[in-house]
Amino acid sequence: MCQHYERKLEPFHTHTQWIAEFWNTMSNLPFILIGIVRLETQLVNFRPLYLQYQFMIFAGICSAIHHATTQKWTIIIDWIPIVSSILLNLNYLSYAELPEILILLMAFFWLLTDHVVTPMPVPWGHVVWHIMAAYSIDTFYQKIERNILLNKLELYTLDILPPLTNT
8 A cells, every 4th residue: 555665866976985975965065054154144243043043054964964874874863953943943933924934835845846756857856955945944034034123023042042132
């Protein structure tokens, strides 16, 4: 009745002996670079989404580790920051508007299609997913941040973080 599904993988070690899925590993750079750039600006300006960008960098690094190795258990490392970010951001959905939510849904839909029907040749479908997800998440965060700052909405932070002040 149910068939075992296994996602088609990029051929291992085609570009270098140290990276199993080269293009899927490299396509995590947008997560890392966008996160670093946004954190850099947070040192100068008040930014309410500091932790989210740290998780974005962490997600890029963990996904790169997963795609760089041939170990199946690294999928857990890949998903830890993703699930953590989703849980952290559930309270921000109320600050989002329809266009931002649609962008996130498009990225999620692309991920599903890449894993189920493979509309693009391997590895390009998953590479597009990484790039689209990094852009979508950043767009979502930027819009939420703008809504928080412009509307002076109350921002609830985790107790582990110091209080945010506008200097």
